[in-house]
Amino acid sequence: MSSQYYDLEQINKEFLKNAPSYAKDEASSALNKLFELQSQGILHDGIYYIVLVDIVGSTKYGAENGNLKLAERIKTFVTYSFNALSVSKIKNNGIFLKEIGDAVLFIFQHFLDILKWRENLRQYLMPSSQPFELRTCIHIGEVTLEGLNPTTLAVSQTFKMEKSVKGNDIVLTEPAYSVAWPTITRAYNGFSDYGTVNLDGFKVPVKLHKLELHDDDDLIRIIQENSTAD
Numbered sequence: 001m002s003s004q005y006y007d008l009e010q011i012n013k014e015f016l017k018n019a020p021s022y023a024k025d026e027a028s029s030a031l032n033k034l035f036e037l038q039s040q041g042i043l044h045d046g047i048y049y050i051v052l053v054d055i056v057g058s059t060k061y062g063a064e065n066g067n068l069k070l071a072e073r074i075k076t077f078v079t080y081s082f083n084a085l086s087v088s089k090i091k092n093n094g095i096f097l098k099e100i101g102d103a104v105l106f107i108f109q110h111f112l113d114i115l116k117w118r119e120n121l122r123q124y125l126m127p128s129s130q131p132f133e134l135r136t137c138i139h140i141g142e143v144t145l146e147g148l149n150p151t152t153l154a155v156s157q158t159f160k161m162e163k164s165v166k167g168n169d170i171v172l173t174e175p176a177y178s179v180a181w182p183t184i185t186r187a188y189n190g191f192s193d194y195g196t197v198n199l200d201g202f203k204v205p206v207k208l209h210k211l212e213l214h215d216d217d218d219l220i221r222i223i224q225e226n227s228t229a230d
Contacts (some may be wrong), residue, residue: 018098019082023074026082030096048093048143049176050150050158051114053081053121055104056133056167074102077125077132083105084120088113097150103162105155107143111180112226114138118170119219133167140176157199164197164208173199174207185225186212 017109019027055061062070081104085094092109094117099105108114118136125132139161141154157173165171171194172180179185192212194206213219 011161014160019096020075020078020099023033023079025080026079026086030058030082030085045175046142047140048107048109048116049111049180050139050141050143050155051106051108051118052103052137052162053106053115053118054101054135054136054157054162058134063131076128077102078104080124081121083146084117084124088116088120090116095149097155103157105158107150111183112223115219115223116135119223122219135162135165135167136170137161137165138170138172138176138180140173140179160199161197161208163197169194170211171210172211173197174209177209183226186222190222 038112055074058070058074061073068074078099085096085106088094090108090110090113092113094106094108094113097107099106106117107116121134125134137158139154139158141157142153143150143154145151159173162172172191177191181191184190190212191209194208194210196207199206211222213222
């Protein structure tokens with residue numbers, strides 16, 4: 001059985017090894033945020049929000065614009081995901097785990113930190129001449145790390161959500177929703193039912209819940225409504 005604690009120096013090596021070569025500086029900056037938050041120099045196994053964000057329509061974009069432009073588009077997205085974490089004033093851990101094609105996988109300890117990161121990512125991508133349509137899947141569960149490789153059922157379950165979530169939507173599984181909703185002032189009124197998804201390990205389909213955003217700036221309002229002095 002692996003240790004419950006991880007030396008952050010070792011995590012640093014794994015993090016930079018897994019980060020794409022074109023975003024090493026951004027990845028290092030994001031990791032420095034983790035060092036600041038973990039003054040004891042250890043990272044715990046435990047319960048985390050698992051966040052998968054991917055670009056919707058990459059296949060169509062590649063067919064219309066070619067592989068080189070698609071690759072640049074994905075590089076921009078992944079690099080900005082690091083930048084967004086670096087500038088977000090998160091209060092707990094937010095950790096990049098890996099890129100998978102046109103998707104990034106992060107874990108967070110606090111729901112509001114996810115929203116801060118997600119909003120900063122949106123703002124980084126806004127100036128693009130080709131708008132990014134992102135799908136955000138949020139689950140919660142036990143995460144065990146081997147280096148930065150998550151060996152956990154909850155991560156697999158998060159990927160199973162992906163096809164059930166539409167572009168521009170931020171969607172939580174029922175377990176994630178049950179933990180997250182008390183952390184925002186809108187609470188029940190801030191979410192709507194979003195159908196169900198079959199996940200390995202659950203005997204019945206799992207309910208999904210969408211974070212309701214009424215316009216492009218609504219995520220900023222939610223963050224401001226729930227933020228104490230930063």
